[in-house]
Amino acid sequence: MDAKKSESKNFWGFPITHFSYFFIWATVYGYLTLWMEQVGHLNGTESGAVFSMMAGISLIFQPIFGVVSDKLLFRKTLILTISVVAIFIGPFFQWAFLPLMHINAALVAIVTGIFLSFILNGGVSVIEQYVQRASLANKFEYAHSRVGGSVAGIVASLIAGRLFLWSPNSIFWACSIAAVILTGFLLFSDKINMENADAAGDTSDSLDWKTVVSVFKIKNLWVLAIFYMGASAIFDVFDQQFIIFFKTFFHTAAQGTLVYSYMTSGQTAIEFLLMFPMPWIINKIGSRNGLIAYGFLTCIRILGSALAPSWGWVVFFRLIAGLEMPLLLTSIMKYIAGAFDIRLYATVYALASNFAKQISVFIFSSVAGKLYDVIGYQHTYVIMGIVVFVITLFAAFALKKEDPVQAGEVAADSGDVSAVKKE
Template sequence: MDASAPAVARTAYIKMSSFIFLYFFTWSASFGLYALWLSQKVGLDSMTIGTVFAVNGVFAVVMKPLYGYIMDKIGMSKRLLCFVVLVSALMAPFFTYLYQPLLVSRPLAGILLGALYLSLGWYAGVAASESYADRFSRLYGLEFGQIRMWGSLGWALAAAASGVLFNLSPLFNFCLSSATSLLMLAVLASLKIGEAQLRNNQVIAEQKIVFADVILLLRDRKFWMFSLYVAGVAWMMFIAEQQFPRYFVSFFASQQQGNALYGYLSTLQSGLEFFMMMVIPWLVNHFGAKKGLLLTGVVVGLRLIASGLVHEAWLIALIKPLYGLEISLLLISVFKYIAEHFPKRVNATMYLLGYQAMIYVGSVVVAPPAGYLYDRIGFGSTYLLMGTTALLFTLVSAFTLSACQSRRAARPAPPTADLSRP
């Protein structure tokens, strides 16, 4: 082995981790309080907010598979990520001068334009960034979680200040996001994949994806059984989280107090996610991706049921950070399940179509009824229904998800260097 290989790998690891850190910092600074912004600053009601998320979901369902197909076509090229970052850099002017005024004066136009922008830069953009990081980590013999955990840290640091900034003015949040996007672009420009990693690798397929591969994927039973799991577990998990900030704030004497504490607990949540990203790859490698997905379903179901049963502010505050455990367990299990059961030439397409796009089908189908139920029967009763649904689908998935074919296949290649620390 080239003696310089560990140093090259370490440098690439630091740059990729820095990109992921900045991406999630940027996202958290503004988008972490999106539901509160729609409610408190724009003045939308629960049903309209549910509609906003539903339309966002429609655009995301279209854009995510397109981004996945493009990524499978271009391999490790950074062109798509550069476009995503440029869209992100326009956050402050877009939200301030276009999105909010349109939502107030011409709601339909505002909802449609916002859905397009958010899909290009965030809903599909974050999926493309994670898929790129997964491929990058496997090229260098690393765990995806070893890179993705820095995104959790970025989210945590931004969340620590986002609630306070939001109380002053959301403009501060948007400007912070635009500024860090420019830093992100500089890091991305400096990131280069080594020729040694691209040569004779087992990650990027020599034959690039064609549309016929997408048709074959859609005919694969394993695709639909995986999608069934996403519909029952991930839909409940993410849709419940969309308006969870509003439920959380309702436990406190004032909105300002709830907003600030929500930001602090989001920091704790992301800190838990950061540490779990280091631990959970070992757990999933040991027990298999299928069991990791099933464990996720159990945790999601129990957390939502507990959220619906509590009546004290300190109890809901204890429950909130568990989302960090769920997201890390789900992400690691999903990437390992896809790598094991689907051809590498459709890896990105499978992730953005079978997982990411399917999540936003849930926003289209479930978010508006969920918004209606929040108003009619309350958040607590709705979360009880969601939690029970997640547990039921987890039980079904125990029989429908494909079993681990080989414990060895689930493990990554040995790392070229010890990169557990930047």
């Protein structure tokens, strides 16, 4: 009983950590494009260049952050650095972005790319793997902590849309406030049950560069990376300028922005509700199958949006994302734990789920930005949907089955165990 109370006590800070970080994520990715269009006066190609730089610069951060996270394990040096830098989001967009834009569009893309990719594209893997490892040590489901991120999406969509209509720059100051909260909880609240730390992989002394380099020889790493490059990356590229596409269905930009706010609130509400049963669902169907289901749902959503005759249908297909994210987030965390060496958890997560993804985002952001200007949103979305379908079909045949015990899908003493040979 005492142990249960201790684990419960060591759980509640992590959902708030997720909340504060993903409030920043949802606000920036939900409204940065709109801010750059209306305040920065960037066109589709220039906005795409900013997102491409964010993805491109993160290609440097991702592998470094992965290895450093595996070495640090539960030490908070890196994660605190990211949270402190995030405090300066408000000052950057208030006082630095537009002066840099007046100097040179390429310069603002580079500086913004470095700044935001450190916090978001690079930093997300640090946050995610830290909480995932904490869930193993403290014996709670990662998805239940990630509910905090879903709540953040709801709050961000409700608050940020209104803040933007009131004063566009205020959305970034809200991010700075969230970063202060994040820093406070990392310092004073998030506790690890160190008696169970070995469950998350005690790598601080045993991990060496030879072991790290060996991960590149694993065929399944490359299959997972290709899946992320073709499915999850295009998911992000699709969402980057989606608000601009959505506003074309309305007579005024303000009306479109307001409906967009309600729509994203509904999406994240679905995501929030599904986060609770999703660990149980993934434990039943397997994390590999969860990833494949995510890929096909993403394909349906993109193609459906491209062919939608009215904004009502666009809203319907957008709400599917409320199912996609719980599927992806729960599946990938369990899959990496069950299909790879746990000592290399952060490295694999950074390389396959983020590094490879950002390569794709880096390429597709600029390409998609140009295609939006040349052939329009609908035709561009059709191309994206076809790419996602082909890549997901490939992964359905090539992705290795995970070890259900190591993935936490079944108990170690369960009779329903199909051990998977490690590569």
